Amino acid sequence: MKLFRFTGSQAYRTLYYKDKEVGRKYLGKLTGISLTSEWKKYEAEVRFKGEMGDFEPEIMDFGGLVGVVLTSKARKIVEDLILPFGEFLPLELDSSVVYLINPTIILDCVDYDKSEKEIIPPLNNEKITKYFFKKEIDYPPIFRLKNEPRKHIINDEFAIRLKENNLVGYELRELWNSNS
Numbered sequence: 001m002k003l004f005r006f007t008g009s010q011a012y013r014t015l016y017y018k019d020k021e022v023g024r025k026y027l028g029k030l031t032g033i034s035l036t037s038e039w040k041k042y043e044a045e046v047r048f049k050g051e052m053g054d055f056e057p058e059i060m061d062f063g064g065l066v067g068v069v070l071t072s073k074a075r076k077i078v079e080d081l082i083l084p085f086g087e088f089l090p091l092e093l094d095s096s097v098v099y100l101i102n103p104t105i106i107l108d109c110v111d112y113d114k115s116e117k118e119i120i121p122p123l124n125n126e127k128i129t130k131y132f133f134k135k136e137i138d139y140p141p142i143f144r145l146k147n148e149p150r151k152h153i154i155n156d157e158f159a160i161r162l163k164e165n166n167l168v169g170y171e172l173r174e175l176w177n178s179n180s
Contacts, residue, residue, distance in 0.1 A: 008061030057169025
């Protein structure tokens, strides 16, 4: 099994809430807590286009690595992998609907003793440079990490689905391979 960090590629488009007050309201809230009951279809806008920004991807960055947004096409392709491990929060983008993914499963699954870390000055914070995950866990297709809840983590089944369907606009960074 492999686990990856899943992000929207900033080489394409980065979306933000159109209303900055909405952005402030949800700042820091996309950390695994269900928001469906309070969510409204908020407006989003493209605030940044990378070198591939004129191309319309199926997957987009939201808020500069805060989240991942899917078009309706991409949602249909991965919906069975996301539900019931997360939720889709609708956004309006140029009179069409796109979906912010909010994984709601948080796992305490990093083996910190085996993971490689480095100290980052000036506050001497510890950063994991090579993850080691607990092997005895049956990892869902998408989840968040207990101590890093802003990250979207996906398993190899999810990664294969993205690749096989030729979806564009995302980046995967392999965090762990259980065979190595």
